[in-house]
Amino acid sequence: MGRLLPELERFSSSLEVDFELYPYDIAGSLAHARGLASAGLLKPTQLKAIERGLRRVRRELDAGELKFRESDEDIHTVVERRLTEITPAGAMLHTGRSRNDQVALDLRLYSRDAASELITTVAELVDALASRAAQHAAWLMPGYTHLQRAQPVTVGHHLLAHAEPLLRDAERFRHAYEAADEMPLGSGALAGTTLPLQRERVAKELGFQRLTANSIDAVADRDFALDLVYACLATAIHLSRLGEDVVLWATAEFGFVRLADEIATGSSLMPQKKNPDIAELLRGRAGRPIGSLVALATILKGLPLAYDRDLQEDKPAVFAAVDSVLDSLRAAQLLVAHLEFDRDRLAAATSDTSLLATDAAEALVAAGTPFRKAHEEVGRTVRAGKLQVPWNAEASLRKRDTPGAPNPRRVAARATAVRREAARLRQWSKTHPPPLPT
Secondary structure (H helix, E strand, C coil): CCCCCHHHHHHHCCHHHHHHHHHHHHHHHHHHHHHHHHCCCCCHHHHHHHHHHHHHHHHHHHHCCCCCCCCCCCHHHHHHHHHHHHCHHHHHCCCCCCHHHHHHHHHHHHHHHHHHHHHHHHHHHHHHHHHHHHHCCCCEEEEEECCEEEEEEEHHHHHHHHHHHHHHHHHHHHHHHHHHCEECCCCCCCCCCCCCCCHHHHHHHHCCCEECCCHHHHHHCCHHHHHHHHHHHHHHHHHHHHHHHHHHHCCCCCCCEEECHHHCECCCCCCCCCECHHHHHHHHCCHHHHHHHHHHHHHHCCCCCCCCHHHHHHHHHHHHHHHHHHHHHHHHHHHHHCEEECHHHHHHHHCCHHHHHHHHHHHHHHCCCCHHHHHHHHHHHHHCCCCCCCCCHHHHHHHCCCCCCCCHHHHHHHHHHHHHHHHHHHHHHHHCCCCCCC
8 A cells, every 4th residue: 555645644643642552562662572473473582573573672672772763654664664673473463463452451550550550640639638527526626518617627538528529439449450451452443353462361461350352342442541531531620629629728818728838939029929839720620621631522422333543542542541640639638738727717717606506506406396396486687686695616526426517526536547548548559450461
């Protein structure tokens, strides 16, 4: 076949983006070569030459020494082209393999790694939140609904309210990992191959738990990428809400936190300003994975089976979502670690007796008054400015002793449990995924 116009070669090249996949392409190629040898499709001497050649390509790419050519369409082309320059046996590597199943394999390997790293990073932030929650388990603060003071809680309880959705995010990344944990190599372009490939052997070498069950679906499927990007989106939303709380707490109107110099910036004009830029960026960066999910879903929504070149555009969306959320998680961990709460300002805000109106209504209920009537009676008292209760916010919290409530004892216990969950997640990530072949 003839060559594309040079301008169209540049338009169709994905090397600038998919360069990130080179460790996975080389690992997949090593496993594929060993599978070919076990099927009798490569001689032992050819296998050794390919293994040596691929290791050399990896070293050159690691060191930035490998020079690209205009004809290099993508990282897969680069690896195979350079391997063939090193050894004639390199021409045998693509036996029984299509670019279609090769690309699907590399993205699945990347997605497993990314999901595992994201779980570790989520766990680090969860641990930071739980650690600060334990330190502030009994520090009073107002809880809010509709951004209006509602009932007393504690700083620790509020911090744990940000840890809980992140634990759910970690499970979403676990699901994304499992979704990516299928081995597509051997599916060929879409219809498998007439050659006796050893798919099970290759899957075991790459640490996959399952083989893809349909060769057409194997090269067309990007559901696992959608799962990964959606988990990134959910995490970004939760980080944005954490950032918003910090922005509010840092205002003079709230005054609940003092921004340490390490997590704030000054104004270029107003010398008195200390701005919560990191918290604001946690809000703003949420737009990136949201955009990635829309982009990826748009790419996939109208594609006929099996492979189409549109799928080349999946990687920018996935990489952008993963990189953005990893950065945001690390920034959020540092933000949480450096927050300085103003206990006096928090206590003053919690001294508002209207925060105990619900307690007063519940006291009437406990004495036999129907709740709706109790609600009306206390409401009239509050509107008249005459609400009086014989207890304070601290006593109120002691009485809130049901599971999940802000009783300081329960907050401290939950903080400990959350830290154990974070440790469990970090331990899981140490063994997932297994090491790639070298």
